[in-house]
Amino acid sequence: MDTILSLHSRLAYVVLTILALAIINGFWGLIGNRAFGARDLRISLFGLIFSHIQLLLGLVTYFVSPYFSAWENGMGTVMKDATLRLYLVEHPTTNILAIILITMGWSLHKKASDSRKKFFRIAVFYTIGTLLLLSRIPWQNWP
Numbered sequence: 216m217d218t219i220l221s222l223h224s225r226l227a228y229v230v231l232t233i234l235a236l237a238i239i240n241g242f243w244g245l246i247g248n249r250a251f252g253a254r255d256l257r258i259s260l261f262g263l264i265f266s267h268i269q270l271l272l273g274l275v276t277y278f279v280s281p282y283f284s285a286w287e288n289g290m291g292t293v294m295k296d297a298t299l300r301l302y303l304v305e306h307p308t309t310n311i312l313a314i315i316l317i318t319m320g321w322s323l324h325k326k327a328s329d330s331r332k333k334f335f336r337i338a339v340f341y342t343i344g345t346l347l348l349l350s351r352i353p354w355q356n357w358p
């Protein structure tokens with residue numbers, strides 16, 4: 216379905232922008248030695264929520280994508296073709312892992328009692344997660 220594919224494609228801008236803002240805010244708070252406040256919580260939470268929405272949308276995208284039918288030709292066909300491998304294997308698995316890391320960053324920041332640790336955990340985990348996302352974006356077709 217075109218609507219789902221284009222929604223997944225457009226939401227990617229929102230997700231990556233919010234994650235970038237949460238990361239900058241995290242490092243900024245760390246460098247500035249600030250107290251972790253409501254605004255910091257909100258931006259980190261938005262990063263978490265939007266990446267989870269994108270994950271769910273990605274799962275739906277997977278099954279409605281025209282690439283999906285390539286599985287009918289077997290695992291070998293998919294793995295030998297770089298484009299199919301990217302869309303059907305690398306992009307989904309890497310992005311699921313990336314979102315697990317982002318979720319871990321969020322949970323670990325909640326467990327931390329001091330502000331420096333909170334900023335550090337958000338900044339580091341969100342950065343690793345976002346780098347993983349960026350590593351498997353189909354850049355030849357997007358933006």
Ligand code: HEM
Pocket residue numbers: 220223224227230231266269270273274276277278280281282302303306307310311348352353356357
């Ligand atoms: C935050 C996580 C994710 C981001 C930022 C993201 C981003 C993108 C982008 C930018 C595209 C290219 C869209 C286009 O060509 O216009 C794409 C395509 C695609 N994504 Fe994701 N994605 C994410 C997670 C996922 C997950 C978890 C899955 C599957 C489980 C998935 C499945 C797909 C598929 C199958 C396509 C190809 C759709 C098609 O053109 O037929 N994505 N994604």
